[in-house]
Amino acid sequence: MIVAGAIISAIGMLLxxxxxxxxxxxxxxx
Incomplete structure (x- = not known):
């Protein structure tokens, strides 16, 4: 769950x- 949140936040920053x-x-x- 923590890893998924980090990935989502990273993608959000890129977008x-x-x-x-x-x-x-x-x-x-x-």
Whole structure:
């Protein structure tokens, strides 16, 4: 259970960073 939670949190951080990068690119384009 602990390992699964760590993996989920790691994936969440990666997805969050990717979303932030996309948002930043869109802001820069504006």
């Amino acid at each position: 969050g960073s990717l979303c932030n990068k996309k948002r930043n690119k869109q802001k820069n384009q504006d």
